[in-house]
Amino acid sequence: MPSHSSEPPDRLAQLRGARPPLAYTARKITALTANPACARRSVLDASGVDKTALARRLGHEPRFGQSPFAIAREEAFKATVRWGSYAELIRLLREDLGVPVDEAKLQDLGEVGGITSLEVRERETRGVIERIAAGDEERLILQSPVLTVEVAGRLAYLEPDALTHRIDGRFHVVAIRSFPVIDGQADPTAVAQTAKQASVHVLALRRAFAAAGLDAEQIADTFLLVCPKDFSNRPCLSRIDLRQELAALDFQLNRLRRAEDLAHGLPATATLDIDRDPAVLHESVEQLPASYVPDCLSFCEMAHHCRDEADAHGYPARLGSTVRNALAGIDSTSTALAYLDSGLPPGAENAETVELLIAADWLFRLRTEETA
């Protein structure tokens, strides 16, 4: 599901160097909102740096992301669903959801008069959606639409697989995935990931409606998931609730700081150009504050680098967000131990944390003695 972002502002482009920017995708945005406190990831994504290549340059092979085999399988399944002007999806809409589809009108927004630029396709998508919402046009399926959403102060262009608007008269985002539904059950982790990505598309649709002064009630807070059924390649359809994901995503997106402001805080010599010397890159990456937690290993290409850095500095977050929150204001586990073992006096800003830490240590020792 490729998508692109508009050309980044100068400082972000300057940091990235001569290579073309990698685009925001719904997958990247959900990963970013999984750790909104991380300025490092925010700047890397906004500047379009290839994080996989950067991690390699820093000496860490990212063990993360879809395998080429999984990507090829997903593309093949998408081609099956799109075959014959979405014949299979139209069948499912009619059979499973009772959608009246006598005249199945489809509009392909993958190009506009031979132009494939995202800006042009986004404008065309917006125009078609506005005309449908106003009741001036009918389309059953919009294929390869382009939507936008602001992320950390930058405009991201997103490409959902499709949109349809004939179910209860509301627009639905369609996501086509190649993980199977076996006996009516799909892998819950894969469904949850897809739901988060679909919620990015629904939010972008809501923002397009708000900008055009249209009634957002016309947008469903469910999405349509199309997957292979059992062990066949035949598609099946599920309708999945997104209310929780939408509320969480909206909250997290609003918490993100502007990437450009974060980038301006870096020294003029800083660079994220993966063609530069690894030692220089290492120094620049260190200047971007990270917020490592063990969960990063499941969603970020930089995780092994950030974990090593957290280890080297003894950051409490290395032990998880519970420890990080419990040791608020204490910058390392060795400092925490110094408060306990050598009676290091705390400052006013972390006196309360240290008091709680000493109490917890006392309870722990008492319990250990009791059970000894």
Ligand code: SF4
């Ligand atoms: S791995 Fe590093 S860059 Fe990625 S989200 Fe975690 S702390 Fe941020």
